[in-house]
Amino acid sequence: MRGPLVAGISVPRIEGMAKVRGEERYASDITGPGILWAVARRAGIPSGILRSLGDEPVSMDGVVAVCKADSIEGENLLGVLEPDQPVLVPLGGRIRYRGDPVAVVVADTRERAEAAARALTVEIDPLPAVFDPPEALSPDAPLLYPDREGGNLLVSGWVRRGDAKSVLEDCDLVEEDVFRFPMQEHAYLETESGVALYDGENLEMEVSTQNPWRDRDELSRALGLPRERIRVKAPCLGGGFGGKDGVVIQGILGAAAMACPGRTVKMVFSREESFLCSPKRHSSVTEMTLGCSSDGFLRAIRCRFTLDSGAYASMSVPVLTNGLDHCCGAYRFEAVELEGRAVYTNNPFGGAFRAFGAPQVMGALEQLVDRLAKRLGMDPLEFRKKNGLVRGDMNGSGVVLTSTVGAVPCLDRALEQEIWTSREEWRNSAPEGKARSTGAALICHGQGFGPGIPDFANARIELTEEGRFRLYSGIPDMGQGNGSTYVHLAGEPLCQERDRFDLVQPDTDRSLRSGPAAASRTTYIYGRALLAAVDELKRRMYVKAGMVLGAREDDLVLLPGRMRCISSGRELPLEVLAGFMELPERCSVAGSLAPVSFPGPETDYGPKNSGFPHCIFSWAVHVARVEVDLFTGQVSVPRYLAVTEAGRVVNPQMYRQQVEGGVAQGLGYALFEDFSVKNGEVVSKDLSTYIIPTSMDLPEVECLAVELDEPSGPKGLKGLGELPLIGPLPAVANGLANICGPLTASPFTAERVFFSLSGGARDEGRV
Amino acid sequence: MKVEFNLNGEDLSMELSGDERVLDILRDRVGIPSCREGCGTGECGACTVLVDGESRLSCLMVSAQLDGKTVTTVEGIRDLPRWAPLFESFDRLGAVQCGYCTPGMVLAAVDLLTRNPDPSRDEVRIALSGNICRCTGYRAIVDAVMEGAEIMRGLSL
Numbered sequence: 001m002r003g004p005l006v007a008g009i010s011v012p013r014i015e016g017m018a019k020v021r022g023e024e025r026y027a028s029d030i031t032g033p034g035i036l037w038a039v040a041r042r043a044g045i046p047s048g049i050l051r052s053l054g055d056e057p058v059s060m061d062g063v064v065a066v067c068k069a070d071s072i073e074g075e076n077l078l079g080v081l082e083p084d085q086p087v088l089v090p091l092g093g094r095i096r097y098r099g100d101p102v103a104v105v106v107a108d109t110r111e112r113a114e115a116a117a118r119a120l121t122v123e124i125d126p127l128p129a130v131f132d133p134p135e136a137l138s139p140d141a142p143l144l145y146p147d148r149e150g151g152n153l154l155v156s157g158w159v160r161r162g163d164a165k166s167v168l169e170d171c172d173l174v175e176e177d178v179f180r181f182p183m184q185e186h187a188y189l190e191t192e193s194g195v196a197l198y199d200g201e202n203l204e205m206e207v208s209t210q211n212p213w214r215d216r217d218e219l220s221r222a223l224g225l226p227r228e229r230i231r232v233k234a235p236c237l238g239g240g241f242g243g244k245d246g247v248v249i250q251g252i253l254g255a256a257a258m259a260c261p262g263r264t265v266k267m268v269f270s271r272e273e274s275f276l277c278s279p280k281r282h283s284s285v286t287e288m289t290l291g292c293s294s295d296g297f298l299r300a301i302r303c304r305f306t307l308d309s310g311a312y313a314s315m316s317v318p319v320l321t322n323g324l325d326h327c328c329g330a331y332r333f334e335a336v337e338l339e340g341r342a343v344y345t346n347n348p349f350g351g352a353f354r355a356f357g358a359p360q361v362m363g364a365l366e367q368l369v370d371r372l373a374k375r376l377g378m379d380p381l382e383f384r385k386k387n388g389l390v391r392g393d394m395n396g397s398g399v400v401l402t403s404t405v406g407a408v409p410c411l412d413r414a415l416e417q418e419i420w421t422s423r424e425e426w427r428n429s430a431p432e433g434k435a436r437s438t439g440a441a442l443i444c445h446g447q448g449f450g451p452g453i454p455d456f457a458n459a460r461i462e463l464t465e466e467g468r469f470r471l472y473s474g475i476p477d478m479g480q481g482n483g484s485t486y487v488h489l490a491g492e493p494l495c496q497e498r499d500r501f502d503l504v505q506p507d508t509d510r511s512l513r514s515g516p517a518a519a520s521r522t523t524y525i526y527g528r529a530l531l532a533a534v535d536e537l538k539r540r541m542y543v544k545a546g547m548v549l550g551a552r553e554d555d556l557v558l559l560p561g562r563m564r565c566i567s568s569g570r571e572l573p574l575e576v577l578a579g580f581m582e583l584p585e586r587c588s589v590a591g592s593l594a595p596v597s598f599p600g601p602e603t604d605y606g607p608k609n610s611g612f613p614h615c616i617f618s619w620a621v622h623v624a625r626v627e628v629d630l631f632t633g634q635v636s637v638p639r640y641l642a643v644t645e646a647g648r649v650v651n652p653q654m655y656r657q658q659v660e661g662g663v664a665q666g667l668g669y670a671l672f673e674d675f676s677v678k679n680g681e682v683v684s685k686d687l688s689t690y691i692i693p694t695s696m697d698l699p700e701v702e703c704l705a706v707e708l709d710e711p712s713g714p715k716g717l718k719g720l721g722e723l724p725l726i727g728p729l730p731a732v733a734n735g736l737a738n739i740c741g742p743l744t745a746s747p748f749t750a751e752r753v754f755f756s757l758s759g760g761a762r763d764e765g766r767v
Numbered sequence: 768m769k770v771e772f773n774l775n776g777e778d779l780s781m782e783l784s785g786d787e788r789v790l791d792i793l794r795d796r797v798g799i800p801s802c803r804e805g806c807g808t809g810e811c812g813a814c815t816v817l818v819d820g821e822s823r824l825s826c827l828m829v830s831a832q833l834d835g836k837t838v839t840t841v842e843g844i845r846d847l848p849r850w851a852p853l854f855e856s857f858d859r860l861g862a863v864q865c866g867y868c869t870p871g872m873v874l875a876a877v878d879l880l881t882r883n884p885d886p887s888r889d890e891v892r893i894a895l896s897g898n899i900c901r902c903t904g905y906r907a908i909v910d911a912v913m914e915g916a917e918i919m920r921g922l923s924l
Contacts, residue, residue, distance in 0.1 A: 016858040019866025020873060022801025022841040029800035110791075189805040189813055189867040189901055238803075238867030239901050271806045479865025479902050653861040657903065661864060664904035687810035687899065695892040695905040 005491025010653035028193035038256035046680030047129035054121030062112035074224030082313035097311035162335030171291025184281035190238020196257035211516035240478030242352035279351020310349035323357030328396020366730030397613035398603035406645020439735025446614030448596035458512035459529035467575030474514025520719025527714030532590035622727030626735035633754025648716030662724025775843030812898030815871035853915035864902035
């Protein structure tokens with residue numbers, strides 16, 4: 001696009017061409033002469049006590065260091081909310097899953113480091129293990145943390161409003177079921193990777209991460225280095241989706257670097273290691289009951305869901321509370337009774353993954369809603385419209401919605417789309433041996449953190465001596481394009497072209513702390529801070545230009561590359577203007593605290609202060625056409641519509657990317673992705689056994705935006721990252737239910753669908 | 768063993784053990800970072816290179832297979848006017864998100880368009896099906912290949 005940036009117009013991302021040309025440098029691409037490679041040795045046993053570690057690698061060719069827990073001087077513990085995860089398991093320490101690292105070997109080549117790590121003798125006294133959450137809660141279950149109050153129950157929470165039990169008894173129609181969804185793997189193309197250099201005093205790390213500042217804090221505590229002696233840089237990530245929101249590689253990489261002062265150490269997880277050791281979307285069991293009146297009003301909901309947290313807490317607590325917050329979806333209820341729990345087991349651990357607990361509950365809710373509509377003989381979208389939240393309503397968590405609410409506008413838009421109005425024709429057009437149907441879902445996702453976690457960002461923008469604008473991003477770009485959106489947001493008020501901006505990716509020494517790339521918060525909160533910083537910079541530029549040109553400030557206007565005096569026509573190029581300004585004047589900083597939560601509504605709720613409830617949401621209606629091969633059970637989704645309300649659209653191209661990408665991952669979750677774990681061992685170890693969608697598997701998604709103007713959002717926008725992932729599973733399930741009956745275990749593989757078609761016993765899935 | 772091959776127009780002669788992966792040779796010995804590892808087992812396509820003009824997975828090739836071959840990565844074609852419309856379409860149409868898969872995706876497209884300058888959308892989807900993208904849902908990538916191809920046909924390059 002030529003000309004200054006304008007909100008609402010598509011602009012390609014700022015680093016797009018560098019990525020196409022292969023010039024963008026990811027953490028895994030950093031290389032140089034003399035670089036060392038680190039490889040971790042993993043326990044390989046799901047439960048036990050580490051007894052001894054051999055010294056074999058020390059004498060092997062090329063080996064520079066063997067780092068064990070005793071060489072770590074800090075607390076050796078990682079974990080954002082609960083520091084329960086050792087960087088390296090110490091002798092006598094506990095092994096809690098197969099991926100626990102017991103040592104890191106550093107050598108001059110990756111092959112030698114791998115060989116040396118393999119050669120290391122590891123003696124572990126096995127202990128009984130537990131892999132199933134309900135079993136883990138039984139009184140005689142082996143305890144992962146024997147000294148921990150609460151045993152294997154990591155956290156439980158509840159929400160109660162009204163008397164759900166008696167309202168349900170009074171309901172005319174009730175639907176209930178148990179839904180089982182497996183773990184999901186992020187499967188970002190770039191596995192965990194980074195380089196680190198310790199010079200004897202300072203540790204510098206460039207790593208694929210969603211939150212360099214929190215990494216720095218965690219590394220400081222775990223490795224025993226003061227925070228100011230640690231620098232973490234986040235280049236562009238090769239995908240993240242939540243899986244890089246937390247320390248996965250940083251701890252062992254830092255420990256390896258500190259064992260080799262003066263040498264750059266590189267570490268890249270193999271795909272298999274990434275699958276074993278990165279956090280997963282929690283597998284879940286959701287037991288839900290939903291009741292409505294005969295005239296089609298939803299009245300009460302009861303839900304109990306259980307998440308398998310695996311060996312470590314990671315983000316399980318906020319994932320659980322976010323799940324509770326989304327249990328009631330986009331609907332009004334008289335009475336609500338929700339209960340959730342996350343349980344430690346000896347499985348790989350659950351953590352952050354796009355939509356953070358919401359898919360596990362809305363995947364159930366939206367199927368039950370459809371069943372009620374069907375029993376009432378109502379159009380499922382009309383039924384949703386009747387019950388959908390509007391501004392001023394109280395949502396399931398007891399929050400009176402005072403912000404933009406797009407549920408009903410999205411339903412209205414979906415109702416008039418051809419994919420919906422022609423669904424009878426689609427159903428009747430099935431060729432022999434196939435069946436066709438259309439399913440829909442209404443979804444929502446909260447914006448930012450909930451109470452207890454201040455949702456702030458600090459922006460920094462600078463007019464350089466060359467008359468350019470340097471924008472210091474505080475939040476990593478894992479591919480969603482937030483960095484470019486920051487440029488877009490700043491470009492309009494500054495009236496500048498995209499090419500006049502330089503974007504600095506997050507760096508704890510240069511940009512400012514702004515929290516993680518997570519929780520659909522990134523553009524919203526950093527954008528708020530940035531617009532404030534831009535305002536201040538503009539003000540100073542006008543003051544200075546007024547002085548230089550001898551003009552009143554209201555006689556000046558900022559144009560691409562220059563300031564112009566309206567009455568005289570004299571112009572001041574920005575590089576000349578910058579020459580009159582000292583660095584502190586040219587550099588503007590502003591912070592913002594997002595109004596996305598408040599202390600809490602009138603509801604009985606626990607646990608406190610862990611991200612419940614949200615008060616601003618984005619909304620969407622998803623519609624899927626499905627086709628089933630009646631002989632094989634094979635499911636295809638040839639057409640898909642997403643109608644989304646996430647405030648105003650700043651960059652339609654990137655908006656569409658978020659929607660399509662989320663739907664792609666959601667369709668993967670619905671149809672193919674089965675992260676299979678047996679006895680704590682990952683069975684789907686690679687991309688040939690863990691199937692993610694290819695270009696042959698996905699429909700071309702129709703994307704419609706309902707643009708309500710969110711007054712609290714920068715340029716009226718709201719967050720969008722997580723929302724689109726939630727819809728595909730229930731939309732597809734609702735389509736399939738018309739063909740083969742209810743499907744309560746996912747993914748909806750040909751085998752499951754065929755089994756259901758042939759009237760087999762209920763498939764309980766595997767959790 | 769001594770392995771001689773042509774990389775992006777330059778003749779190279781290297782002393783290699785016969786079982787080194789071509790991916791590692793390109794990344795770590797020659798310094799071609801755009802050739803990336805996503806899986807190491809031939810599933811994701813991030814390490815795609817052109818060998819004698821055909822797309823191959825460098826993680827599944829060993830050094831001995833390089834001898835006498837011509838290897839092309841995006842570094843070898845990104846400044847050729849012939850392919851400029853394809854690069855520009857990827858950028859302009861938003862076919863790039865995290866970008867980690869993109870060079871491999873471009874090379875798979877180059878292989879297709881060399882054989883078939885006027886493919887259908889389905890043919891593009893089939894040609895790209897060995898290259899996984901976790902971000903886009905592929906629609907924009909297919910758009911980019913279709914539009915790039917159309918512009919290139921117009922230019923008769």
